[in-house]
Amino acid sequence: METIQAIQILKIPVVEDVRGNLGIIQSDFLPFEFKRVYYLFDVPSTAFRGGHAHINQQEVLIALSGSFEVTVNDGIEENRYLLNKPNVGLLIPTGIWRELENFSSGAVCLVLASDDFSEEDYIRDFDEFLISKK
Template sequence: MMMSLLYKLVQIPRFSDDRGSLSFVEFDQILDFSIKRVYWLYDFKKDRGGHAHKDLQQFIFCTHGSVDFILDDGQNRESVTLDSPDKGLYIIKPLWREVTNFQNNPQVIVLASDIYKESDYIKSYEEFKTWKFNS
């Protein structure tokens, strides 16, 4: 499967005037899932991620600073930089992900399609590749 079918970068609407800027996500226009969980990452000390999800879909955006998401489908790796609050990463299908290259004290918000479920995580890259090619 092509990596472009597993995730997409989304331009989030942005309205700016002399008061500042406002961005938003309307779920029936951008997302194909209902949000069940919202969490945020900040005060990064070292790389994060290093896992995949079996079913979870996520919409991720960086409200301040920048981070790189390394996305891997088991055969191909791509790097996506989130460096603007009006750009989002929509992870649609299972991908191994790593979060790295933190610049300017980034703040990342994640909208998730389900509540936290330990059973949805794959924490070994080799296990991910085996699972991916046997699914």
């Protein structure tokens, strides 16, 4: 059973250049092979995203532009992360509840996921999540 201690901040390698920086994510960078990439954008500042946990899927969240906050909960402990740099990723292992909020104007959240979409992998009710942790 994963805890929030398993969450990691990943420093994405960057090639710096006066013409602009280049962030690099290769298959050997992540602790899993990503099968799906998606992104959130035009999220109203008052909106909440996430509100779920995954049974099997792992994810890395990156603020490509702007900023947002991620609250994670393992059923016992809770922690909050501010993502606001495109060279930093937040690795969320399986079995961790996550909520995203306080999106800045123009924020873009890139997600690298270990699996294809499967509704059966989601726990979308927090009380059900807490029961699954026992």
